[in-house]
Amino acid sequence: MNRSLIVNKSDDTDDSVNTTLTDELHLGEGDLLIDVTYSSLNYKDAMALRGDKGVARTLPLVPGIDAVGTVVESDSERFNTGDEVVINGAGLGEFRHGGYATQQRIPSESTVALPAAFSARQAAAIGTAGFTAALSVDALREQGVEPGDGDILVTGATGGVGSVAIHLLKRLGYTAAASTGRVEEHGDYLRELGAAEVIDRAELSEQGKPLQKSRWAGVVDAVGSHTLVNALAQTRWGGTVTACGLAQGPDLQGTVLPFILRGVKLVGINSVDAPLELRERAWATLAEHLDTDVLEAMTSTVTLADVAAAGADLMAGRSHGRTVVDVRG
Numbered sequence: 001m002n003r004s005l006i007v008n009k010s011d012d013t014d015d016s017v018n019t020t021l022t023d024e025l026h027l028g029e030g031d032l033l034i035d036v037t038y039s040s041l042n043y044k045d046a047m048a049l050r051g052d053k054g055v056a057r058t059l060p061l062v063p064g065i066d067a068v069g070t071v072v073e074s075d076s077e078r079f080n081t082g083d084e085v086v087i088n089g090a091g092l093g094e095f096r097h098g099g100y101a102t103q104q105r106i107p108s109e110s111t112v113a114l115p116a117a118f119s120a121r122q123a124a125a126i127g128t129a130g131f132t133a134a135l136s137v138d139a140l141r142e143q144g145v146e147p148g149d150g151d152i153l154v155t156g157a158t159g160g161v162g163s164v165a166i167h168l169l170k171r172l173g174y175t176a177a178a179s180t181g182r183v184e185e186h187g188d189y190l191r192e193l194g195a196a197e198v199i200d201r202a203e204l205s206e207q208g209k210p211l212q213k214s215r216w217a218g219v220v221d222a223v224g225s226h227t228l229v230n231a232l233a234q235t236r237w238g239g240t241v242t243a244c245g246l247a248q249g250p251d252l253q254g255t256v257l258p259f260i261l262r263g264v265k266l267v268g269i270n271s272v273d274a275p276l277e278l279r280e281r282a283w284a285t286l287a288e289h290l291d292t293d294v295l296e297a298m299t300s301t302v303t304l305a306d307v308a309a310a311g312a313d314l315m316a317g318r319s320h321g322r323t324v325v326d327v328r329g
């Protein structure tokens, strides 16, 4: 039976929305039609589920920025019927219908083959958050940050991006420090993922001095705002800071001093529009280095009927790790 979860306006007079599970299909555009098996719950999905206009650019909308499934129709030379594929971002669940449906149309230029290392469910568990963690870690490596250079700071550590980043860094031989607002509750979880040190995010979340004691050879930041500015101010000469998120805020009220006095590099990470070459490199990094037992341990599963409530928990800071959406469950 076909099913889609739809976010739509409750009425025309205000911005309130409702989510409805329907047996109709709402197909977007794209040269592949896939039977979706799994999607996932990311920060952006939680925003779309509550109708946030920054993500839900059009209504009605099928959310779900990730989709994993099997090709049933292909107008692309890269894929045949029966191929198992993964897509992250590319506007799904933002300005085109996404993965919270049993079938969806997707663009092949942003689609990769499901790596042999992962089941469909595991690829969804990785999802945009894990893919973004891999893009961030790949960016540090591309900028020449080596395991022996010094510690790597990961902010928003208990979240999806942070959790996968800590694990990948550990597996690649780096020493990671995890910054979290939940040291007591999740300190052991972060150490089990591979964090050598767990620090309270309060150390980074207030406005600080423009240049601070050098601590980090690299940073994976998912938080933005004062946290990112302080991370830049604590990065040592020639280090690289990647910025992918805005969990604290989108502002960046810093100075140029880390750049002009320490040669620090700030690299932006955009998973949505990443070209195919970067997508394939990030999925190859994940396939080579991610331990699927560790992935399973950080992952919980919800159905389409439960995903709106899970999204509210995520926005309220009550979740950690990754959440798979079983669209057929």
Ligand SMILES: NC(=O)c1ccc[n+]([C@@H]2O[C@H](COP(=O)([O-])OP(=O)(O)OC[C@H]3O[C@@H](n4cnc5c(N)ncnc54)[C@H](OP(=O)(O)O)[C@@H]3O)[C@@H](O)[C@H]2O)c1
Pocket (backbone or CB within 6 Å): 042, 043, 044, 128, 129, 132, 155, 156, 157, 158, 159, 160, 161, 162, 179, 180, 181, 182, 201, 205, 222, 223, 227, 243, 244, 245, 246, 247, 248, 249, 269, 270, 271, 272, 314, 317, 319, 320, 321
């Ligand atoms: N650029 C891209 O392509 C891209 C891709 C994926 C995600 N993102 C962005 O990256 C961010 C993280 O995504 P995610 O999927 O990992 O989300 P998530 O699972 O909700 O994790 C976010 C984490 O940020 C921390 N946090 C929350 N509120 C905070 C605050 N006010 N100040 C400081 N830290 C705070 C929390 O970690 P602790 O409790 O451990 O402190 C939380 O677990 C989001 O902003 C998301 O939109 C961007």
